[in-house]
Each structure stands twice: as C-alpha cells, then as structure tokens.
Amino acid sequence: AQSVTQLGSHVSVSEGALVLLRCNYSSSVPPYLFWYVQYPNQGLQLLLKYTTGATLVKGINGFEAEFKKSETSFHLTKPSAHMSDAAEYFCAVSRASYDKVIFGPGTSLSVIP
Amino acid sequence: DGGITQSPKYLFRKEGQNVTLSCEQNLNHDAMYWYRQDPGQGLRLIYYSQIVNDFQKGDIAEGYSVSREKKESFPLTVTSAQKNPTAFYLCASSTGTGNTGELFFGEGSRLTVL
Numbered sequence: 167a168q169s170v171t172q173l174g175s176h177v178s179v180s181e182g183a184l185v186l187l188r189c190n191y192s193s194s195v196p197p198y199l200f201w202y203v204q205y206p207n208q209g210l211q212l213l214l215k216y217t218t219g220a221t222l223v224k225g226i227n228g229f230e231a232e233f234k235k236s237e238t239s240f241h242l243t244k245p246s247a248h249m250s251d252a253a254e255y256f257c258a259v260s261r262a263s264y265d266k267v268i269f270g271p272g273t274s275l276s277v278i279p
Numbered sequence: 280d281g282g283i284t285q286s287p288k289y290l291f292r293k294e295g296q297n298v299t300l301s302c303e304q305n306l307n308h309d310a311m312y313w314y315r316q317d318p319g320q321g322l323r324l325i326y327y328s329q330i331v332n333d334f335q336k337g338d339i340a341e342g343y344s345v346s347r348e349k350k351e352s353f354p355l356t357v358t359s360a361q362k363n364p365t366a367f368y369l370c371a372s373s374t375g376t377g378n379t380g381e382l383f384f385g386e387g388s389r390l391t392v393l
Contacts, residue, residue: 175319198380209283209369209384210322256321260380266312266337267380271321 168193168259170270178276185229185244187273189257192238199240200258200267201231210256216240227251252277281306285370285385292357292364292392300355300388302370309374311353312382315339316367325368328353357390365392 173188191197198217202210214225221233227250231242240257257270283304292298304311310329314322324337328347342361347353357364367389371382 200381202382207367207387207389209285209371209386210382211384212381215381258380266324266327267382269314269322271319 168197168261168268170257170259170268172255172257172270172273174273175271176274176276178278179247180278181249182246185242185247185251185275187242187255187257187275189231189240189242189270190238191240191257191259193259193261195261198260199231199233200260201225201229201240201242202256202258202269203227204254204256204272206253213242213255247275247277249277249279251275283370283372283383283385285368285388288386288388290388290390292390294392295359297356297358298390300357300368300370300390302353302355302385303351304353304370304372304383305351306372306383307350308372308383309350310372311347312371312373313337313343313345313353313355314369314371316369316387322369325355364390366390 169192171190200215201213203213204210214223216223216233224230229244254272254274256272258267260267286301312327313325323339325343326345328334344356369387370385
C-alpha cells in the first residue's frame with residue numbers, strides 16, 4: 167500500500183529565508199509524486215510533479231523538488247520565501263498504473279516578515 | 280475558462296437531514312473524485328468514478344452516496360448515516376486511467392451540521 171508522510175505539521179520561516187518542506191513516501195512500484203498548495207478556503211493547486219526522467223523538477227512560484235529514490239523522499243524547496251507563500255502544502259503519490267492519489271497530512275507554512 | 284465548479288460554497292444542515300453537494304466540470308475529464316478534508320488529516324477519498332455510470336468506494340465511503348449519470352457531473356450526497364459530516368469537501372477530476380495522476384480541484388464546499 168502507498169503512504170505519504172510529511173515531517174512537521176507546521177513550519178515557520180522568515181521572509182527571504184529558505185523554505186524546506188519534507189515528504190517521504192512508500193510505494194511498491196515506481197511512484198508519481200506531486201506537491202499541491204492550498205490557500206485558505208480554496209481548492210488545491212498543483213505546484214509540481216515528478217513522473218519520469220529528471221529527478222529535479224521545477225514548479226510554479228519558484229518552487230522545486232528532488233526525487234531521491236534511495237531515500238524515498240520528495241522534499242520541496244524554495245530559495246527565498248515570500249509572504250504570499252503562506253499556505254498549506256500537500257505531498258501526494260500515485261502509482262504508475264494510476265487509480266487513485268494518496269495525500270499526506272499537509273504542512274502549514276507561515277512566513278514571518 | 281475550463282474548470283470545476285462546486286456548489287454551494289457554504290452549507291448548513293440540521294442533524295438527520297441529507298444534503299447534496301454539486302460538482303460540475305467542463306474539462307472533458309473522464310475521472311472525478313470526492314475528497315473530505317479535516318484539519319491535520321490531509322485529504323481522504325470518499326468516492327471516485329472513472330467512467331459514466333460507474334463509481335467505486337474510496338477509503339471513507341460510509342454515510343455518503345454518489346451518482347455519475349453524465350460525464351460532466353458527479354454529485355455527492357451526505358446522508359444522515361454519516362456520523363460526523365462537518366468538514367470541507369473537495370471535488371476533483373483527472374483525465375482518467377493511464378494518466379499521471381494529476382488532479383484538478385474545485386474551490387470546495389464547507390458543510391456544517393448544526
């Protein structure tokens with residue numbers, strides 16, 4: 167069975183500092199991996215995804231993530247936090263022969279001015 | 280613009296009443312999903328449908344029902360059998376089996392039981 171863990175339910179960073187949100191997954195087959203962002207009382211929006219190929223993937227709003235198979239990780243980073251980055255972030259995994267997507271519990275990011 | 284429309288955005292219900300949440304998409308996607316979101320628990324799958332007139336239970340289907348009579352529409356009924364229905368409900372769609380799993384979400388419906 168697939169599962170996703172996100173270390174830290176809440177992360178605070180200063181404006182301009184590095185953002186690092188951690189995600190680890192378990193999957194019996196090569197996974198597809200995703201990061202979604204959710205602003206208050208809204209739906210989720212895709213930030214970036216890994217399917218095949220290059221393990222470092224770039225997304226919207228300056229975010230990127232690196233797929234590390236040996237560590238079963240897909241951590242999300244951004245070099246410099248902006249106030250508008252404050253939101254809930256969800257890591258998700260699906261199987262290559264897709265039938266459903268499994269979400270992690272989410273990490274709430276706060277950006278301190 | 281293509282997208283997913285959920286309605287109503289806010290809904291209040293008395294205990295013992297059934298309510299239906301609407302989800303419509305004009306993305307021509309084959310697959311549609313309903314998720315429930317509670318604080319600190321991420322998204323949990325209620326039901327999903329990969330084709331018209333067919334749907335499968337997700338992880339927390341008890342107390343919910345769905346229908347898929349049209350490709351564009353996937354309404355969710357929260358029945359009186361759902362013991363704790365207060366939550367944020369999200370509808371999503373994807374291009375269907377064989378895709379990479381990317382989901383497109385609506386804006387959500389917040390249900391409060393009084």
